Amino acid sequence: MSIAGGVDKAPARGAAVHSTAMQIFVKNNNRWDGPPISDAQAKAFAAELKKARIPLEHVFAHTCYLINLASTKPDIVEKSVNALQDELERCEQIGLPGIVMHPGSHLGAGLEAGIRQIAELCQKVIARTPKVKTRILLETVAGQGTNIGAEFGEIGALLKQINNPARMGVCMDTCHIFAAGYDIRDADSYAKTMKEFDREIGFKNLKAMHLNDSKHPLASRKDRHEHIGKGYIGEEAFRLLITDPRMANIPMSLETDKDEDLTEDRENLATLYRLAKAKYPA
Numbered sequence: 001m002s003i004a005g006g007v008d009k010a011p012a013r014g015a016a017v018h019s020t021a022m023q024i025f026v027k028n029n030n031r032w033d034g035p036p037i038s039d040a041q042a043k044a045f046a047a048e049l050k051k052a053r054i055p056l057e058h059v060f061a062h063t064c065y066l067i068n069l070a071s072t073k074p075d076i077v078e079k080s081v082n083a084l085q086d087e088l089e090r091c092e093q094i095g096l097p098g099i100v101m102h103p104g105s106h107l108g109a110g111l112e113a114g115i116r117q118i119a120e121l122c123q124k125v126i127a128r129t130p131k132v133k134t135r136i137l138l139e140t141v142a143g144q145g146t147n148i149g150a151e152f153g154e155i156g157a158l159l160k161q162i163n164n165p166a167r168m169g170v171c172m173d174t175c176h177i178f179a180a181g182y183d184i185r186d187a188d189s190y191a192k193t194m195k196e197f198d199r200e201i202g203f204k205n206l207k208a209m210h211l212n213d214s215k216h217p218l219a220s221r222k223d224r225h226e227h228i229g230k231g232y233i234g235e236e237a238f239r240l241l242i243t244d245p246r247m248a249n250i251p252m253s254l255e256t257d258k259d260e261d262l263t264e265d266r267e268n269l270a271t272l273y274r275l276a277k278a279k280y281p282a
């Protein structure tokens with residue numbers, strides 16, 4: 001949900017589409033730095049969330065797109081570490097339980113070296129923020145280029161090396177896992193994929209979900225989100241997912257294209273409510 005005008009403006013936008021969960025940025029998503037969140041904004045954010053009746057524990061952040069902890073360029077690594085620390089502190093300031101981050105791109109250095117570097121730098125940022133409770137949520141990715149985290153085993157290896165379950169977690173993105181080759185389109189493939197997720201990552205580490213359909217077929221390794229039920233994944237996968245008791249308390253967010261009037265959010269939410277056999281309030 002957009003934070004144009006300040007983070008405290010997001011809850012009312014959520015309320016306008018009857019959100020019960022929300023993902024936000026905590027600063028401009030295409031810049032290394034930004035103005036701090038003022039105390040007044042933080043207070044207003046809490047008050048607005050309450051008014052919107054969105055539980056704080058269902059609100060999570062996404063890091064800016066420039067961060068790459070696996071970069072081979074020292075200046076980018078330094079900027080990434082500092083930006084991640086800053087964003088974690090912003091999340092803590094407004095009480096968010098987690099911030100979603102793409103693990104990173106190794107740019108040719110190799111998977112193993114990339115995983116080692118991301119793990120070490122996560123540990124470094126965690127050590128620098130001992131009072132912060134916000135978790136870093138590693139997102140499953142589609143596997144474009146040298147991106148790390150398309151295989152569940154890669155995320156599992158990162159969690160194992162970082163070895164700090166209190167400060168780490170995972171965000172599963174339906175479009176990304178499908179693009180990475182994990183089928184979820186019917187009961188059998190869904191069960192198989194979730195079993196593998198549980199084995200390699202563990203449901204206890206799942207702290208957030210991104211619900212997106214895919215503009216490209218299974219295993220395309222292309223990250224292009226489509227509206228729910230309108231892409232190659234289709235409605236059945238989303239029905240299976242939102243009626244899966246293991247997902248009952250996992251906050252979920254759409255990341256699909258929308259206009260400022262949020263019509264597409266309402267349509268996608270209405271589809272999800274219909275699939276859950278529940279009534280969308282609008």
Ligand SMILES: [Zn+2]
Nearest residue numbers: 139173210255
């Ligand atoms: Zn996502």
